[in-house]
Amino acid sequence: GAVVSQHPSRVICKSGTSVKIECRSLDFQATTMFWYRQFPKQSLMLMATSNEGSKATYEQGVEKDKFLINHASLTLSTLTVTSAHPEDSSFYICSAREGSLDQPQHFGDGTRLSIL
Amino acid sequence: KQEVTQIPAALSVPEGENLVLNCSFTDSAIYNLQWFRQDPGKGLTSLLLIQSSQREQTSGRLNASLDKSSGRSTLYIAASQPGDSATYLCAVPDDYKLSFGAGTTVTVRA
Numbered sequence: 638g639a640v641v642s643q644h645p646s647r648v649i650c651k652s653g654t655s656v657k658i659e660c661r662s663l664d665f666q667a668t669t670m671f672w673y674r675q676f677p678k679q680s681l682m683l684m685a686t687s688n689e690g691s692k693a694t695y696e697q698g699v700e701k702d703k704f705l706i707n708h709a710s711l712t713l714s715t716l717t718v719t720s721a722h723p724e725d726s727s728f729y730i731c732s733a734r735e736g737s738l739d740q741p742q743h744f745g746d747g748t749r750l751s752i753l
Numbered sequence: 754k755q756e757v758t759q760i761p762a763a764l765s766v767p768e769g770e771n772l773v774l775n776c777s778f779t780d781s782a783i784y785n786l787q788w789f790r791q792d793p794g795k796g797l798t799s800l801l802l803i804q805s806s807q808r809e810q811t812s813g814r815l816n817a818s819l820d821k822s823s824g825r826s827t828l829y830i831a832a833s834q835p836g837d838s839a840t841y842l843c844a845v846p847d848d849y850k851l852s853f854g855a856g857t858t859v860t861v862r863a
Contacts, residue, residue, distance in 0.1 A: 643796065671850065680842070680853050681797075694849075730796050738846040739784040739804065744797035 639665045641733050643745025651753055652723060658716045658748045660731030667733035670714040671742070672706060675728045687714055721752045755780050755847040759854035767862050772830035774857045776843035781821045788817055788828050789842045791856070797842065801828070833861045 640663040648656050660670060669688050673681040687693040687708035695701050703725075705717040714733075718725050730747040734740050756779040766772060776786070785804045789797040801817045803810045803826065809818045814831040830837055840858045844851040 638799075641796075669849075680855050683850050686849055728794070732797070738849075741785070741787055741799055741802045742844075742851060743799060744789070747794070747796040749794065 639733075639735070639741075639743040641667075641731065641743045641745040643731050643748055645748060646746060647749045647751075649751045649753065650721065653720055656718045656721055656750060658718075658729055658731070658750075660714045660716070660733065660745055662712045662733045662735075662743070665733075665735045665743075666711040667714070668711065668736060669734045670708055671732045671734075672704070672714075672716050673730045673732065675730060675747075681730060684716075718750065721750070723752045726750055726752045755783075755845055755852040757843060757845060757852050757854040759841075759843060759857050761857060762855065763858045763860075765860040765862060766833055768833060768835060770833055770861075772828075772833050772837070772859060772861075774828040774830075774841050774843075774859070776826045776828070776854055778824045778826075778845050778852075780847075781824050783821065783845045785846065786817075786819055786826050787844050787851070788815075788826075789844065791840045791842060800841075833859075835861045835863045837861050 642661045644659045672684045684699045685693045685695045693706035708714040732742045732744040734742045758777045760775045787802045788800040801810045803819045816829045819826045840856040842856045844853045
């Protein structure tokens with residue numbers, strides 16, 4: 638089946654540093670990728686959507702300059718949390734879809750980000 | 754805009770019992786419906802995808818039905834096992850993204 642690999646699975650870093658999370662589709666071409674944030678015991682909150690080679694579309698309330706998304710190829714998207722602070726600590730999950738809306742979305746295993 | 758509801762929010766059953774999880778959505782004009790499983794601290798695992806033209810989809814002990822006209826889907830898990838303990842989410846495409854239900858957290862007691 639379709640596999641999405643997300644790396645790293647866990648990051649602990651100091652306040653003020655920038656953190657990059659990678660999301661790769663291993664066996665399909667991810668024309669669209671999504672980045673979600675999940676708070677404890679809550680459902681997923683969509684942060685942004687990106688199409689290969691285009692700028693990401695951010696959901697209302699998500700800071701573009703804080704959460705930089707790059708979707709440079711059909712198999713790789715990255716999320717960079719810039720100048721991270723403790724309030725950015727969360728569980729981040731990416732997903733990818735090949736083709737149009739009638740195709741399934743496949744999810745990565747998530748990244749637990751902890752800012753000290 | 755789709756509103757997706759899952760009932761019940763939590764379910765605890767003894768091992769071997771069949772599980773019935775419900776999902777309802779407000780706009781019947783959907784492309785498909787996807788069921789996911791999420792284990793604590795993990796991402797989502799896709800279980801089943803039902804296209805709008807299908808009435809049901811089966812994979813092993815899992816069976817999902819879809820009634821578009823009434824805006825409902827049901828996930829059946831036969832002969833539950835402790836390893837089935839997880840949160841189960843349903844989702845439907847809503848414009849460019851997925852709308853998720855809040856999930857049903859299942860505990861299967863050994």
